[in-house]
Amino acid sequence: MKKPAITQAPIHELLANRWSGRAYDAARPIERTHLISLLEAARWAPSCYGDQPWRFVLWNKANDAAGWQLAFEHLAPANQAWGRDAPLLLLVAANTLFQHNGQPNLHAQYDTGAAAENLCLQAEALGMMAHQVGGFDAEGLRVAAGVPAQFAVMAMIAVGYPADPATHSAEVSARENAVRKRRELGELFFEGVWARPIA
Numbered sequence: 001m002k003k004p005a006i007t008q009a010p011i012h013e014l015l016a017n018r019w020s021g022r023a024y025d026a027a028r029p030i031e032r033t034h035l036i037s038l039l040e041a042a043r044w045a046p047s048c049y050g051d052q053p054w055r056f057v058l059w060n061k062a063n064d065a066a067g068w069q070l071a072f073e074h075l076a077p078a079n080q081a082w083g084r085d086a087p088l089l090l091l092v093a094a095n096t097l098f099q100h101n102g103q104p105n106l107h108a109q110y111d112t113g114a115a116a117e118n119l120c121l122q123a124e125a126l127g128m129m130a131h132q133v134g135g136f137d138a139e140g141l142r143v144a145a146g147v148p149a150q151f152a153v154m155a156m157i158a159v160g161y162p163a164d165p166a167t168h169s170a171e172v173s174a175r176e177n178a179v180r181k182r183r184e185l186g187e188l189f190f191e192g193v194w195a196r197p198i199a
Helices: 013-017 032-043 065-072 077-083 108-125 138-145 170-177
Strands: 054-060 088-095 129-133 151-160
Touching (some): 032 054, 032 108, 054 108, 065 088
Antiparallel strands (some): 129 151
């Protein structure tokens, strides 16, 4: 299912087609080569000092059903309703300290977001979809996954191949078929000074 963004000027189709779908094909696992491609895309994101502060913990239902279930149970109930069909769940964390000097890395979360977006774009390029999730028990999953205290737990990402929305619940189907919306450019982008909308 494609839902390209409606833009004021053309953008690359990879960017236009990326969206956070919920109707996953539960019967289709992610091939190992595609899994590694997702991780390579994240690995090659830019970062301050080349520090690569991101860390991803992944649970692949195809070869670690128990681990996947543990991660799934930390999703908020609303996200469990559709996340149960995603074959891959990832936890995204950012190292709050620079590796080269142990000082606070104020850019870690920014850089980690770039790595996560790279992964999401690679998923789109491979015919998959990725849905980033903020609704989960971050501290519970930190403990369950053994994430050290110096890492900020940022998000989870569900990844898999899309399915026909009609094969899912009425709620998921309605959300999949809803029109994509964004704020107007002038609300988000300012020219020269704050709150002067780009013309």
